[in-house]
Amino acid sequence: MAAAAKAAPKLVVRTFNKINAAGLSRFDPSMFQIKEDNNDGAHAILLRSHKLQAGDVPLMCRSIARCGAGTNNCNVPLMTDLGVPVFNTPGANANAVKELALCGLFLASRGVMEGATRMEELHQSGEAHAQIEKVKAQFGGRELAGKTLGVVGLGAIGAAVLKAALDLRMEVVGFDPALSVDAALKLPGHRIRIVDSLEDLAKASDYISLHAPSNEHTNGMISTQILSQMRTDACILNFARGELVDEAALAHHFDNGGSGRYVCDFAVGPELSPRSNVIVLPHLGASTDEAEENAAAMAADTTALYLQTGTIRDSVNFPTTTLPARLDTVQRVCVVNENRPGMLGEILSVFGNAGINIVQQINTSKGDVGYNVIDIERLSTFDDVHFKSWDALQFLLTSLDGVKSTRYIYGTPASAKHAGYAVNFKGQVYGIGSVGGGPTLPSFGELLDEA
Numbered sequence: 001m002a003a004a005a006k007a008a009p010k011l012v013v014r015t016f017n018k019i020n021a022a023g024l025s026r027f028d029p030s031m032f033q034i035k036e037d038n039n040d041g042a043h044a045i046l047l048r049s050h051k052l053q054a055g056d057v058p059l060m061c062r063s064i065a066r067c068g069a070g071t072n073n074c075n076v077p078l079m080t081d082l083g084v085p086v087f088n089t090p091g092a093n094a095n096a097v098k099e100l101a102l103c104g105l106f107l108a109s110r111g112v113m114e115g116a117t118r119m120e121e122l123h124q125s126g127e128a129h130a131q132i133e134k135v136k137a138q139f140g141g142r143e144l145a146g147k148t149l150g151v152v153g154l155g156a157i158g159a160a161v162l163k164a165a166l167d168l169r170m171e172v173v174g175f176d177p178a179l180s181v182d183a184a185l186k187l188p189g190h191r192i193r194i195v196d197s198l199e200d201l202a203k204a205s206d207y208i209s210l211h212a213p214s215n216e217h218t219n220g221m222i223s224t225q226i227l228s229q230m231r232t233d234a235c236i237l238n239f240a241r242g243e244l245v246d247e248a249a250l251a252h253h254f255d256n257g258g259s260g261r262y263v264c265d266f267a268v269g270p271e272l273s274p275r276s277n278v279i280v281l282p283h284l285g286a287s288t289d290e291a292e293e294n295a296a297a298m299a300a301d302t303t304a305l306y307l308q309t310g311t312i313r314d315s316v317n318f319p320t321t322t323l324p325a326r327l328d329t330v331q332r333v334c335v336v337n338e339n340r341p342g343m344l345g346e347i348l349s350v351f352g353n354a355g356i357n358i359v360q361q362i363n364t365s366k367g368d369v370g371y372n373v374i375d376i377e378r379l380s381t382f383d384d385v386h387f388k389s390w391d392a393l394q395f396l397l398t399s400l401d402g403v404k405s406t407r408y409i410y411g412t413p414a415s416a417k418h419a420g421y422a423v424n425f426k427g428q429v430y431g432i433g434s435v436g437g438g439p440t441l442p443s444f445g446e447l448l449d450e451a
């Protein structure tokens with residue numbers, strides 16, 4: 001009887017949070033294995049809001065994709081140091097968040113929540129029909145048309161929100177000190193007013209909607225100073241991140257005459273809850289079927305493309321890198337290194353010294369990260385003997401001072417020799433070998449603990 005064919009090892013994708021199944025189905029099952037419950041051997045991670053720990057990231061992991069926009073739940077600087085790109089899915093959930101931010105505008109301007117709660121009580125006590133026309137006077141509101149919305153952050157979500165606000169006949173002011181040219185060109189510039197400071201936006205707005213990322217520049221941006229510039233009855237909508245608002249300052253503002261509402265998609269601290277003018281939702285912004293599928297599909301495609309070809313798109317820490325197709329006759333070596341003078345020469349000399357011909361070489365960079373993709377001529381007999389020498393070559397490359405990680409891409413996808421992985425961690429080289437082979441390696445967290 002013929003021996004059963006050995007199953008080809010697969011690239012392992014570890015998921016955290018429930019990732020949309022239709023999105024995950026973009027991974028070709030003949031090449032990828034999805035693991036929901038353990039990190040063993042993961043080459044890539046897909047996650048939503050899970051707060052990623054270094055211990056969640058196995059040493060073989062070469063890609064982290066956030067199915068969504070905000071990457072503040074991943075330690076991006078640490079991943080950059082370790083040579084691991086972090087991807088996100090720009091715009092994939094923007095419509096979902098826009099719709100909920102519009103809902104936030106209505107919740108802020110009309111007594112929807114309080115009125116509905118009161119009606120529930122009245123139904124329970126059997127008084128609903130008798131009382132309805134009497135109680136409504138307690139829950140009156142104001143209209144949005146003619147009021148001014150201040151939008152902070154004019155990216156995918158901010159732009160969608162402001163366009164919808166214009167359709168509601170609101171005036172719009174916007175603030176975004178980091179606006180990209182692409183994003184600026186998509187704005188209806190003649191219909192909105194862009195201001196140069198958050199103070200100016202605060203002075204002009206009846207509603208302020210936050211759509212900036214959470215980082216060291218934006219956390220606490222709604223501060224005592226900004227609150228002091230706001231109109232007394234101005235409302236704040238926060239569908240970005242809780243950290244953007246200084247909650248103690250906002251509580252003080254409410255305790256000292258601020259009569260607007262705060263509608264937010266994130267849990268708040270005891271200063272703000274419970275208060276009748278604070279409406280908190282359980283991080284629902286991106287939780288629609290459509291957004292979940294869009295984000296998961298985009299993250300899956302970006303991850304598969306990077307693992308299979310080295311191409312980088314939508315990374316928050318690595319340079320966008322468009323690569324020509326790899327010919328069957330070449331082996332692709334991807335090197336992540338510190339972006340400093342001399343590195344490229346040192347990397348190329350490893351190949352020169354080994355007498356290996358470089359077919360093409362592409363170098364890109366972003367911040368501290370240099371990314372080199374080097375296609376080299378393959379030996380005509382690419383057997384186990386040569387593989388050992390490729391391992392040695394990868395060891396040399398990875399050992400270079402300033403190299404963060406290296407990876408081989410070769411063979412046909414899902415064959416045993418599809419990709420080799422190595423990482424340089426504090427001068428030591430770990431993880432040489434092909435996909436699916438080698439001993440179980442530690443996680444970055446375990447190495448950090450040792451260091």
Ligand SMILES: NC(=O)C1=CN([C@@H]2O[C@H](COP(=O)(O)OP(=O)(O)OC[C@H]3O[C@@H](n4cnc5c(N)ncnc54)[C@H](O)[C@@H]3O)[C@@H](O)[C@H]2O)C=CC1
Pocket residue numbers: 068069070071090091093094097152153154155156157158175176177178179180183211212213214217218239240241265283284285286287
């Ligand atoms: N509630 C939820 O479920 C969701 C929340 N979000 C949050 O919304 C944020 C924005 O998402 P997108 O619009 O998709 O991202 P984006 O990257 O398209 O837009 C963010 C914009 O904020 C701007 N910005 C940066 N620093 C700023 C500052 N100091 N002041 C004002 N603007 C600043 C950027 O220049 C950019 O134009 C995400 O970072 C995330 O934290 C995103 C999706 C879902």
Ligand SMILES: O=C(O)C(=O)COP(=O)(O)O
Pocket residue numbers: 048049050067068069070071093283285286287
């Ligand atoms: O995309 C984002 O930044 C979000 O906040 C959405 O988070 P979620 O995917 O719903 O956990």
